[in-house]
Amino acid sequence: MTTISAEPAAPSTPAAALDLAGVSRWYGNVVAVNDVTMRLGAGVTGLLGPNGAGKTTLLHMMAGFLAPSRGTVTLAGEPTWRNPAVYRRLGLVSEREAVHGFLTAYEFVLASAKLHRLADPEAAARRAIALVEMADAQDRRIGTYSKGMRQRTRVAAALVHDPQVLLLDEPFNGMDPRQRLHMMGLLHSLGDAGRTILFSSHILEEVEQVSGTVQVMVAGRLAASGDFRTIRRLMTNRPHVFAVHSTDDRALAVALMAEPSVTGVELGRTGLTVKAGDYGAFTRRLPKIALREGIRVRQLLPEDESLESVFSYLVEA
Numbered sequence: 001m002t003t004i005s006a007e008p009a010a011p012s013t014p015a016a017a018l019d020l021a022g023v024s025r026w027y028g029n030v031v032a033v034n035d036v037t038m039r040l041g042a043g044v045t046g047l048l049g050p051n052g053a054g055k056t057t058l059l060h061m062m063a064g065f066l067a068p069s070r071g072t073v074t075l076a077g078e079p080t081w082r083n084p085a086v087y088r089r090l091g092l093v094s095e096r097e098a099v100h101g102f103l104t105a106y107e108f109v110l111a112s113a114k115l116h117r118l119a120d121p122e123a124a125a126r127r128a129i130a131l132v133e134m135a136d137a138q139d140r141r142i143g144t145y146s147k148g149m150r151q152r153t154r155v156a157a158a159l160v161h162d163p164q165v166l167l168l169d170e171p172f173n174g175m176d177p178r179q180r181l182h183m184m185g186l187l188h189s190l191g192d193a194g195r196t197i198l199f200s201s202h203i204l205e206e207v208e209q210v211s212g213t214v215q216v217m218v219a220g221r222l223a224a225s226g227d228f229r230t231i232r233r234l235m236t237n238r239p240h241v242f243a244v245h246s247t248d249d250r251a252l253a254v255a256l257m258a259e260p261s262v263t264g265v266e267l268g269r270t271g272l273t274v275k276a277g278d279y280g281a282f283t284r285r286l287p288k289i290a291l292r293e294g295i296r297v298r299q300l301l302p303e304d305e306s307l308e309s310v311f312s313y314l315v316e317a
């Protein structure tokens with residue numbers, strides 16, 4: 001993990017909890033967020049879920065940009081929707097946001113400071129830029145920056161008013177590994193300084209590396225939440241599904257049913273569908289069983305490895 005040399009200042013007021021109580025949001029017939037209840041406190045939380053799970057909608061409701069159709073989002077007890085007092089305590093880095101390439105980072109962040117009507121916008125812009133380690137490049141045009149530098153500039157703009165809560169929508173998208181590490185270090189140090197940081201991602205590894213706590217969303221619902229080790233265990237211990245075809249599927253099915261690593265076998269027209277609790281144990285055992293039974297395995301294909309299926313397992317669990 002890279003370390004951030006500029007010591008991030010703690011927010012001027014301590015972090016307050018962001019509370020979601022029975023929050024739903026629908027667009028016509030589409031239920032984007034369905035009855036989500038969660039509490040976020042100081043530190044880094046990852047919001048994990050496949051595309052379309054409702055992460056962006058949830059973040060926008062948290063930030064007060066979107067009204068919940070039902071339920072409430074509150075920061076330290078105050079609703080975030082239509083509440084300018086709360087906007088001063090929150091920052092949002094949205095997923096896609098065009099930044100004028102002809103501006104310098106300093107000009108861009110300064111504009112954000114002025115929008116917030118800060119007493120000393122110049123000092124606030126310089127402080128936020130130092131926090132994301134962009135001071136050296138702050139007078140260059142944004143058009144000349146790398147993706148990671150542009151992203152850090154947007155984080156600086158969202159931090160310029162020293163918010164207690166920072167929400168980031170897919171901040172690692174399109175970054176190379178070095179830029180990722182840098183951004184991870186930055187989020188860590190902001191969280192360690194007492195801010196409430198929530199970032200969304202559809203990649204478990206990303207969330208694992210940055211956050212202590214993970215909230216998993218699937219199809220608008222909160223499917224799981226907890227420490228990343230618990231989430232990882234839930235995801236890797238799920239049953240794996242394999243398509244198996246051999247010279248004698250019927251005999252192989254009988255032999256497999258006696259195997260402890262196998263939790264289900266189905267004989268179909270094109271072969272067997274086998275469910276196994278442990279991926280490694282099953283793939284090691286199968287050739288041995290086939291040899292013992294005098295059967296030749298013609299095909300072994302894992303069937304169920306899409307991200308969506310992993311997530312839907314969590315919903316069913």
Ligand SMILES: Nc1ncnc2c1ncn2[C@@H]1O[C@H](COP(=O)(O)OP(=O)(O)OP(=O)(O)O)[C@@H](O)[C@H]1O
Binds near residue numbers: 032053055056057
């Ligand atoms: N303005 C809108 N009008 C209609 N449907 C919408 C609107 N915004 C989002 N949706 C739908 O709500 C659901 C959740 O979308 P959302 O963007 O919140 O998910 P997400 O997890 O952020 O996914 P992604 O990472 O792909 O942005 C999707 O089915 C999406 O099509």
